[in-house]
Amino acid sequence: MSSTIIAGRFVNPEREWTGQIRLEGGTIVEVGEQLGSPDVEFGEDCYVFAGMGDIHIHARDDQSETQTYKEDFRTAAAAAVNGGVVQVADMPNNPVAPIDDASYRAKQQHLAARNVPIQVTLYAGIGPGTRPLSFAVPYKAYMGPSVGDLFFSTLADLDETLAHYRGQCVSFHCEDPELLEQHKSAATHEQRRPAECELSATRFALQMIEKYELRGKLCHYSVGEGLPLIRAARAKGLDVTCEVTPHHLYYDVSDLTDENRGWMQMNPPLRDIADRKAMLAALHDGTLDYLATDHAPHTLEENAAGISGQPHLDTYGEFVTWLMAEQGFTARQVAAFCAENPGRFVNPYTAPLKFGRIEPGYVASLTVLNLARPTTIRRENLKTKCGWSPFEGVTFPGSIEAVYIRGERHK
Numbered sequence: 001m002s003s004t005i006i007a008g009r010f011v012n013p014e015r016e017w018t019g020q021i022r023l024e025g026g027t028i029v030e031v032g033e034q035l036g037s038p039d040v041e042f043g044e045d046c047y048v049f050a051g052m053g054d055i056h057i058h059a060r061d062d063q064s065e066t067q068t069y070k071e072d073f074r075t076a077a078a079a080a081v082n083g084g085v086v087q088v089a090d091m092p093n094n095p096v097a098p099i100d101d102a103s104y105r106a107k108q109q110h111l112a113a114r115n116v117p118i119q120v121t122l123y124a125g126i127g128p129g130t131r132p133l134s135f136a137v138p139y140k141a142y143m144g145p146s147v148g149d150l151f152f153s154t155l156a157d158l159d160e161t162l163a164h165y166r167g168q169c170v171s172f173h174c175e176d177p178e179l180l181e182q183h184k185s186a187a188t189h190e191q192r193r194p195a196e197c198e199l200s201a202t203r204f205a206l207q208m209i210e211k212y213e214l215r216g217k218l219c220h221y222s223v224g225e226g227l228p229l230i231r232a233a234r235a236k237g238l239d240v241t242c243e244v245t246p247h248h249l250y251y252d253v254s255d256l257t258d259e260n261r262g263w264m265q266m267n268p269p270l271r272d273i274a275d276r277k278a279m280l281a282a283l284h285d286g287t288l289d290y291l292a293t294d295h296a297p298h299t300l301e302e303n304a305a306g307i308s309g310q311p312h313l314d315t316y317g318e319f320v321t322w323l324m325a326e327q328g329f330t331a332r333q334v335a336a337f338c339a340e341n342p343g344r345f346v347n348p349y350t351a352p353l354k355f356g357r358i359e360p361g362y363v364a365s366l367t368v369l370n371l372a373r374p375t376t377i378r379r380e381n382l383k384t385k386c387g388w389s390p391f392e393g394v395t396f397p398g399s400i401e402a403v404y405i406r407g408e409r410h411k
């Protein structure tokens, strides 16, 4: 079996070191100081991370193929590799939602036929009246309306359904449907979906996680006032983790203009500068566990017409270099929220493959960032089928030097 020795500066959450690793048969088989003459050597400007994972994406691909004009599993995978991402978890708000054994299996087969190089974990949807599948999957519950038909009109309905999901892994889109309804005629998108909707939904999600002993996750978190609630829930022993997106860390309502309002629209919406700063601080202190993009591709025409969601997979790794060079995040922190924590989230479903660490036995997927070579994001370099990025024209301080997927170099 052919083996590859890589030399460079490696990073896990607990340490950063210079040395070598050996990849064989798609797996990391050895980690040491001097294993032999290296096949590849990354210089001192580079950081070699375990392959990064984005556990909140919308690949838009299902058996109906009605949304594949804006993305499919192949183009989403290409965008992921372009952004340095080796494993993703795909959301269920498709026209044919995977909500039971049969529809989930059909989506798995559809995915397998696309033959993509990256690992894709599929969420199953929770909607009114659904029941758990007969095998282990991660679930997603949309509390209120967003994009697609999979949502609840009242929190009481969600409670009733969740009673059947005791002990399961459930991710929550936190926006209270009844409060959204009260604000629906406000003037702007962010006024129609104010922070209090997310805050109220957070309280409810935490209650559900406690009541039904869920392995809970809060998606695309954006409200500063909610962070103490999450910390308190953890202090009480609840199993709850939390995502944050690039857009909620980079933009706030002060960035909105008449010209960009269409494509700067997403759910939950951009918040105040204080919220954005609170998200950065909470990613620093570990209250937020995952950098997860909520990659939500739509055509620019659809965004202009009022649909919510931005594409972000292509720029994942470059965005991370901004966190490191301009927001003071250490490589070890990045290894936690981009690799190990997302790996820990999907590993129950990816056996025998283990993602997220540079360690013998883990998959030989790696993301190598170069902190000395800036990148300007340009439309022609994107792989997402929707063909645009909110970061077009932005220069990030670093770039993606290499991506390895199961031992093979893909970039």
Ligand SMILES: NC(=O)N[C@@H](CC(=O)O)C(=O)O
Pocket: 058, 093, 146, 147, 173, 265, 266, 267, 268, 294, 296, 297, 308, 309, 310
């Ligand atoms: N976040 C969004 O604004 N849009 C998502 C749906 C969602 O995650 O709410 C989409 O599927 O387009």
